[in-house]
Amino acid sequence: MTKLVYVLNGPNLNLLGKRQPEIYGYDTLKDVEADCAKLGSKLGIECQFKQSNHEGQIIDWIHEARQEAAGIIINPGAFTHTSVAILDALNAFDGPVFEVHISNVHKRESFRHHSYVSLRADGVMAGFGVEGYQLALRRMASVIK
Ligand code: DQA
Numbered sequence: 029m030t031k032l033v034y035v036l037n038g039p040n041l042n043l044l045g046k047r048q049p050e051i052y053g054y055d056t057l058k059d060v061e062a063d064c065a066k067l068g069s070k071l072g073i074e075c076q077f078k079q080s081n082h083e084g085q086i087i088d089w090i091h092e093a094r095q096e097a098a099g100i101i102i103n104p105g106a107f108t109h110t111s112v113a114i115l116d117a118l119n120a121f122d123g124p125v126f127e128v129h130i131s132n133v134h135k136r137e138s139f140r141h142h143s144y145v146s147l148r149a150d151g152v153m154a155g156f157g158v159e160g161y162q163l164a165l166r167r168m169a170s171v172i173k
Contacts, residue, residue: 100126
């Protein structure tokens with residue numbers, strides 16, 4: 029049976045491919061979405077791919093996932109480092125949560141070294157470029173089966 033996984037992306041990730049490509053690369057979020065859909069279909073996972081620049085919208089999607097999704101893959105962008113509210117929402121979700129960062133946040137400014145989301149995440153991918161989403165999806169497939 030196909031399982032639904034929410035793939036959530038936070039602020040500025042709509043500019044992926046155009047924004048600081050030396051850090052985030054040239055693939056767009058549409059490319060990432062297409063790659064996730066392709067891999068998901070092989071793994072028996074349907075990806076609901078969503079992006080917002082607004083913290084409250086991301087929280088609402090996490091609440092929605094409580095009813096709808098078997099797991100959450102999330103790149104919270106800069107909210108990673110600031111949002112107790114996203115952490116609280118994720119703590120109200122029962123399934124597996126994987127956190128993805130395209131860049132290696134630990135190699136960057138010290139304010140990026142702390143993640144509120146990591147206090148809840150079952151696993152973290154950082155610095156694998158956009159391939160991190162695929163790696164998280166593979167791991168998701170093995171834990172939700
Ligand atoms: C990011 C890392 C964050 O520090 C940054 O604010 C982002 C993207 C990443 O994918 O590497 O917007 O989450």
